[in-house]
Amino acid sequence: MSGRREEPTLLGAVLPGGVRWAEETEAGEPTAVPETGTSAGVPDAGGGASTRVPGAGTPTLVPEARGGPSTRVPEPNPSTRVPKAGEAPGLPEAGASTRVPRPRAEPAPLWLFAEEEALMARAVSGRRLEFAAGRRCAHRALAELGVAAGPLLRGRRGAPAWPVGTVGSITHCAGYRGAAVARSAHLLALGIDAEPHAPLPSGVREAVVFGPEEARLRELAARCPDIAWDRLLFSAKESVYKAWSGYGGDRLGFEDAEVHPYPRPYPRAAGRFVARLLVPAPAGPYPLPRVLPGRWLVREGLVLTAVAVPRPVPPPPYRTAPKEHL
Template sequence: MLFRPLLPSNVLVAEMAPVDADPTCLPSRERALIERAVAQRCREFAAGRTLARGLLRDAGADIDALLSDSDRVPIWPQTVFGSITHCGSLCAVAVVPVAHADGIGLDVEPAVPVPEYLLPRIVRDTERAQLAALPSALRPLGGLLVFSIKEAVYKAIYPQCRVFLDFHQVEIAFEGDDGFVADVLVPAAAPPAHARIHGRFRIADGHVASAVVLPRR
């Protein structure tokens, strides 16, 4: 499992390939959310919802359907925080009780380098030295890693604060072999005491994965 090594034991996590998901098996209220979507999007959505409802059942927060709000954010039961991420080849979902965390965010991407012309939109000038210092084997994926980390950070904080951020409004630094710290540069965009966020990343099985769990304050 790609994400399990990145998350504490009190976080429930599940993964599947979207190709194995069946959108026709979704509850009618979930199917209604993708009635105009293309086939690939339907499979990714179905994988996420199927995994999420299974984890919620395991967490004692069973629901009939996991719907979305006007910002397309999943409406999780009040007893948990959750995060869904998917790409064409993998979907992952994590759920953690609110008693154990202040938020959670996952991101998965295919391990394909970001085109050079896109890097200035993602990487701050102050982060370029971080990329240059990565091990040589990781350097080609440095821009993608920054993208994935910032996506995971955003997904951990946006559902609570509802402040839109661009990639230059979060600054990251790598810690050790698989850790990072992210500074949210817009104070209102992060929950109290979470302007500096720690997380972990992993590159394996053709994917880049990033995960954030906000510790309970």
């Protein structure tokens, strides 16, 4: 069960209590770093569409489908059928990593509801498999949260339209896919991101790192040279954008959030970060804080980051002192 293991899974190491997750890793999948302007397998706000690593001069996180690396899934069972809305597809247990064998041939997507499959009717095969893998993890996480099975369609800007009363996020990159969900009564916003642990391609760093972040990255690189701090900062900003978008925000550029990572003492390649929003937060009954908390982890050739914004606890109702009866 998620969140109750002595050795947490990858997502479990960066998520707080109350969040349910599901993830899959693929043995032997390469984590090559793409060239500038090509797809890096960076997901959209909450998953659902790939976002490329921008080249210099394009510092805006735009959640549009641009392809991405092909994610292979196991051969489907001939008896497996597409579930209908309201019917639970036989999903594996959530909260634990699933090692997926590499198939000999590229199969059709698994675990999609008919309405979800219709969203990918015109997509290329690699994109369909990527979409199916993310939705599969999302369904497992929602089932762990106790949410009734149903199609996870698209909402604003192509991000998943999470069931009422929940917040969530999806991520996928070469060899990895995951999803995290929580009750909106506990979290205002949630964003996760996974990246290959390697320095950003030439020319991309200048589009991602701004202001005092550059000096901070140089300081961190001198202290911990084994961490690709620029890639970690990029991933953290992706998680910030997903949390921002899920809360109802519109455009957020790389220059609109200032991220400061804080490492833990050796030997754990993990830590926390804070992201300071430099633009006004979206309006809402509970305003999004200007400083967002986050966690990061480097393990198994991946960088994972997460932003989970807790919902403020309302103060107790004011009560006057009881009157004395004479």
